[in-house]
Amino acid sequence: MSSSKRCFSSDGAQIYADAAGNAQNPSMVFAHGFALNGVVFDQLFAHQLLLDNFYLVRYDSALYADDFSAVCQAFGLVKPIFVGWSAGAPIIADICAHISPCPILAAVAMSGALCPATSEQTLRPLLLDFIAKFRSSDAKTTLAVRPAFVDACFVNPASVAVEVKTAWIGATVVHTPNITEAVLNGHQPGACQDALTKLGGEGLPVMVLYGTEDSIQDGDVAVKLAKEYFVDFTAVSVLGAGHAVFYDALNETVRHLVGFGLRVCTKK
Template sequence: MTHDTTQAFFASSDGTLIYAEAVGNKHLPGIVFLHGLALTSLVWDKLLHDPRLLELFYMVAYDMRGHGRSGKPETPEGHASKLYADDFAAVCKGFGLKSPIFNGWSLGGAVLADITSHLNPNAISGAILSNPMPYLDPAVVTAVAKPEILDLIPGLSTTDDVALAFESRFKFIDTLFINPERVPVQTKWAWMASAALPKPQTFGLMISRPQDPTGLFKAGKDGLPLLLFTSGKDRHLRAEAEQEIARTHFTDLTVLHIEEGSHTLFYDFNDKYVGEIIEFGKRVFG
């Protein structure tokens, strides 16, 4: 059975338009997917059309503000924590989602801290963090991020060195996968094009915006179900640091660690990733 994709733009609380797409039966429980730094909802395309998931869930993905087809504010005020939560709320309202599971990958994982800080506790039924930056704080970024990704930030954000900008984006895409040389060129080029869409001068705003993790910690203590994916060969983030933060603050925690996994478990270990989401979703939604 094929499922049509519904594409839409929803206005957030500050008027910024957020691009989102939905696939599947809107009467099923929902999962909302959010991509990582520099990329777009395109990275979820295979998952959004996976028949195993579509049998059970209404699948939604959106472009984080500053990325893809969504609006790209150029001021610190345009990247306030509450606005990231409001973006999620606008997408949920637009597609009629009631307390979905939130799935944030990489930088997208930090948006869970925005949601739990600024929305009602019933805004989500559970959370999946896929190789995540747990939340944005200088000490946390230092503990979690590896030098390989930090060294690419100047090139991603440069506004006056075209050669460095392109070189950094090519390197960035390759660091996502276990065997980048085996990734179809169509996929790599599509992801590369996505990485060219954020405004270079806004990278700093997006990765250093202030967050208060108090709401995140409270949600974890109060029993918000969390499924955490980590990888032993993630070239961007440290699995041990991700796990330590989650274990410290979440009482209902499932950790799936794949020692041979990359930063893109959902791509390199697709079957295992899908299976774990299905089991988690069944438990959360009953």
């Protein structure tokens, strides 16, 4: 069963969110990455193994912890597993810092930096070039970077269905230079890292999952910079997958998500 809702964050802004699966199952909440939206998770939200085991919710975020709270309230979620992809991963730290007691059962940083204070060290030069072009006031530059950015998310963009790439590129159109500035400068999740690592030392389960061929973010560095802070830490490298690890290696990614999710639910 699927459903969608318009939620309202603390500043009154509307948040689009939708869910799939059985609401009686344990829940997983997904947050997308830079310049995109929840459409990137379409294949995950149609995967039967995930649907058999979890209630899946995805949303488009601007205010991080506040938006997460609004979505959880709207869907009646209690202690979900949070999955942040790419730039969605720093939301984990924001949630841990601003909502008490901790509202998540566990967290997954998928192709993203679990420890946001050190996230710049995980970024590859290609992404830094993309970000500079997204910030440009030149229309030709900002339009040309969008398909290039989307292509870079996949290890073999030529094999990606046209309708998938079109949907992803379309999602970037509303991401104006002003929004890019707001995302990069208006919020500093690195300041929230202490709360996350404190919870990690107390046993909050986390997983870092990434593709070995990611041209945007270095998963090996993300693992190295995070693992010492967490007593329940899982690192998974998916051989041959790119930044959109859940697209390049859908079934393997789902197996890891389900395995991790069931383990932490059993631990609870």
